[in-house]
Amino acid sequence: MEKTEVIKLLNRDLEDEHAAIIQYLAHAYAMGEGEVACEIEAISRDEMRHLDWLAETIVGLGGTPGLERGKELPGGKTVPDWMKNDVLLEEGAAKQYRQHIALIDDAKIKRLLERILSDEIAHRLKFEHFIEKAKKEGLVDVRGERRDETARALNWGIEHEYTVVLQYLWHGYLSRNAAMKEQMEDQAINEMQHLGWLAEELASGGGKPVLEHTGVERPLKKRDMLEADIKIEKTVAAEYDRAARKTADPDIKRLLRRIRDNELYHVEVFQDLVKKLGSS
Known part of the structure; x- marks a missing residue:
């Protein structure tokens, strides 16, 4: 199979991992605190690891990882319904991986997909257990209609x-560049933490977290990437x-200020990387 065709298959897998991450996180946040929610978040971290492996493999083949999100299985009125949809999503993923393993000749890539x-x-199997x-x-949906x-x-x-999780990973x-890649991954992990803090705070306070993103900056030069990242962080x-100053809730105020300070730290990290690019 030609490299271009392998890249297409791997990008399809990557898109579906992206969809699984978002579907599982949405379910975990909607369930509030508890053992099952924590286990589902752990599964989503497995899917993040898969996404990373696939993206690295695509780049190694000379391709570009896609940022599109595959098809989710939304719907369901109860938590058991959600778990049934998660079972179906995993069954579809397993079926597709088996197909791609059969189609791809490269032994190393086959081993990764296996x-x-x-x-x-x-x-x-875990989601089947979670149904019962x-x-x-x-277990119920803890979200409300707070707006x-x-x-x-x-x-x-x-x-x-x-x-920015998508942007920094991309x-x-x-x-x-090894140093830049390491820092981008570290800051993406930190941004993922922020997303979780915000979503959990919103769901526990009677709101509905909306897991959608806006446009991702995709320049191809390293300096342009970092300049875009510095701009968005500032x-x-x-x-x-501004939001911290406006809210009267002391817990949310502390949360927003903590995230603000993290973002300012990211600015300094990216500025250091720009300086290193200039001296290299």
């Missing part, structure tokens, strides 16, 4: 964090500061 497949099979556990424990200014600010933050993959740090 490794991922083993996780998907384990995930399906959700029924037994009476006030604080809820809008939190959802704005979720949208931003989702966007910049890291395409930079082909902008959002100011927005978090």
